[in-house]
Amino acid sequence: MTRAKRDFGTIRKRANGRYQAYYMGPDQGFHRAPSTFQTKSDAEGWLAAERRLIQNDEWSPAKSRRAKVRRATEAFGPYAEAWLAQREIKQRTRALYRRQLDRFILPAFAEMSLRDITPPVVRTWYTSIDPTRPTQRAHVYSLLRAILNEAVRDDILAKNPCTIRSAGIAKRQRPIDPASPEEIVTLMNEMPDRYWAFVIIAAWCGLRFGELAELRRGDIDVKTGLIHVRRAVTWDHSTPVVGTPKNGQQRSVSMPPHIVDVVSAHLDRFVERPSDALLFPAVGDSTRQIHSNTVRRHWIKAREAAGRPHMRIHDLRHTGAVLAALAGATPKETMDRLGHLSAEAAMRYQHVARGRDAEIAAKLSELAGY
Numbered sequence: 607m608t609r610a611k612r613d614f615g616t617i618r619k620r621a622n623g624r625y626q627a628y629y630m631g632p633d634q635g636f637h638r639a640p641s642t643f644q645t646k647s648d649a650e651g652w653l654a655a656e657r658r659l660i661q662n663d664e665w666s667p668a669k670s671r672r673a674k675v676r677r678a679t680e681a682f683g684p685y686a687e688a689w690l691a692q693r694e695i696k697q698r699t700r701a702l703y704r705r706q707l708d709r710f711i712l713p714a715f716a717e718m719s720l721r722d723i724t725p726p727v728v729r730t731w732y733t734s735i736d737p738t739r740p741t742q743r744a745h746v747y748s749l750l751r752a753i754l755n756e757a758v759r760d761d762i763l764a765k766n767p768c769t770i771r772s773a774g775i776a777k778r779q780r781p782i783d784p785a786s787p788e789e790i791v792t793l794m795n796e797m798p799d800r801y802w803a804f805v806i807i808a809a810w811c812g813l814r815f816g817e818l819a820e821l822r823r824g825d826i827d828v829k830t831g832l833i834h835v836r837r838a839v840t841w842d843h844s845t846p847v848v849g850t851p852k853n854g855q856q857r858s859v860s861m862p863p864h865i866v867d868v869v870s871a872h873l874d875r876f877v878e879r880p881s882d883a884l885l886f887p888a889v890g891d892s893t894r895q896i897h898s899n900t901v902r903r904h905w906i907k908a909r910e911a912a913g914r915p916h917m918r919i920h921d922l923r924h925t926g927a928v929l930a931a932l933a934g935a936t937p938k939e940t941m942d943r944l945g946h947l948s949a950e951a952a953m954r955y956q957h958v959a960r961g962r963d964a965e966i967a968a969k970l971s972e973l974a975g976y
Contacts, residue, residue, distance in 0.1 A: 615653040617646060625649040632660060637668060680762070682723060682753075683716035689753050697847050698840040703749060710735060710746045720757055725767045732770055744776035782958045784925035785809060789912045793922075796908035801901060803872035804886055805908075805922065807833065811859045812926025812944045815919060816840055817851055819895040824881030828870045831861045835945065839895045846895050855945045927955040 615629030624642040627649040631637045637656070643649040659665040690703055714731045715723060728750070735743045751768035758766050768774075785793065794805040807813055813821075816838035825834045835858070838851045850856065861869065877883050878892055888894040901919060909917045923944070930940055937949050937956055944951075 612653075614657050617649045617653070619646075627653050629653060629656060631667065632665060633667070635667075640668060679719045679721060681716065682718050682720055683712055685720060685757065685762075686712065686715075686753050689756055696840070696849055697842055701842060706746050706749050711750055715750075720754075720762055723754065723767050725769045728767050729770060732773060741776040744774050748774040782924050782928065782954060783917075783921070784928040784958065785912070785914065785917065785922070787929075789914060790922075790925065792912040793908045793914075796911040797904050800872075800876050801886070801904060803869050804901065806865045806868050807861075808919070808922035809925045810862050810865050810929065812923045812930065813859070814838065814852060814923060814945075815898055815901075817945075819884075819886055819898075820848060821885040822881065823873060823877050823879070823883045823885065826869060826873065826885070828866060828873070831863065831866050833859045833861060835859060841897065848895075851945055853945060853947045855947065857942065857945050859943055924955070927951075928958050931955045931958070 615627060618626045618628075620626055620642060624644060625646050625648070626639065626642050628636055628638040639649070639652050643652065656665070686707060690700070690707065693700065693703075695703075714734075718727075732743075732747060735746060737743065747768065747770070751766060751774060754763065754766045754768055757763045790805065790809045793809075794802045797805055804818055807821075808815075808818060811833060813833070813835060817835050820837045820839040821833070821835075825836060826832075827834070834856075835851055836856050837848055839846050839848050841847065872885065877885055884892065884895060886896045888896050889900060898919070905919055909915055927940055927944055930943055935943065937953055940946075940955055941949060941951075
């Protein structure tokens with residue numbers, strides 16, 4: 607057996623005539639070729655390739671590279687299932703991801719190996735999703751991108767194949783069209799009186815439906831005019847699930863003085879005395895939160911009477927945000943009032959408020975006879 611002295615690595619000829627190669631890596635450990643070579647030039651080629659990896663700062667132990675190759679051939683389906691199981695997310699979010707995976711992503715990628723998911727494959731899949739549902743399309747794309755980002759962090763993929771620009775951004779299709787104070791009164795009066803406070807709080811304080819449905823007597827301080835938003839309810843099929851408000855942000859919202867009497871009257875007439883009594887319980891069960899379908903049945907009639915046939919219950923929250931901006935709230939104050947983490951949404955309400963302010967100014971001139 608003979609050994610060749612080299613400036614990088616060592617080649618040794620074994621008794622059977624084959625060549626073995628090894629070198630000291632950046633980790634100060636010796637690394638052998640996974641098999642012997644028939645010719646010396648083959649062994650030299652392997653050493654040269656390893657040296658290039660070190661020089662290009664792309665080196666890792668051969669064992670981990672082989673493991674990476676094995677993982678890259680893993681089917682997307684099991685990897686996605688493991689990804690979802692490991693997320694620390696709210697139950698409603700988990701259920702949403704589950705539906706999106708089952709309906710849109712797994713049918714296309716479940717049996718495909720991770721390394722075979724390339725940008726052209728992703729683009730073809732993306733074009734198959736209904737473009738008339740842009741929000742749904744953006745959310746599904748974002749979920750696929752998040753899973754494959756994890757594969758990049760796990761060193762399974764070199765880069766994420768989800769490269770479609772702005773595909774994960776849903777452009778608002780419906781303009782924000784807040785209700786006027788007069789329309790709010792009409793909407794309230796057209797609802798059953800047990801839901802007057804629901805409409806008033808949603809429109810003037812900007813609470814989400816799930817936050818309203820989980821409000822309890824102890825969350826309302828009539829003396830200080832504060833509503834403490836501590837919890838929210840979501841629904842897993844027909845089962846209510848109580849958790850923190852969206853984004854995990856508890857907050858206290860000041861009621862405009864003119865709605866305090868309506869809220870106080872609601873507490874006296876419709877809410878049981880214990881501090882944990884729901885403000886808006888389900889019909890026939892005071893311990894169960896009201897479901898959106900119950901409110902919606904009455905809401906459809908009320909919005910028709912108000913001349914707003916396309917207005918959603920959630921648009922009351924938009925109304926509250928725009929009214930706050932009209933009253934002079936800064937973007938940060940609007941964020942705090944609505945429980946937003948991003949200033950982007952608050953700025954949208956500021957833009958709408960400026961537009962409404964111009965309308966008000968024009969009407970003032972009309973009143974003045976100009």
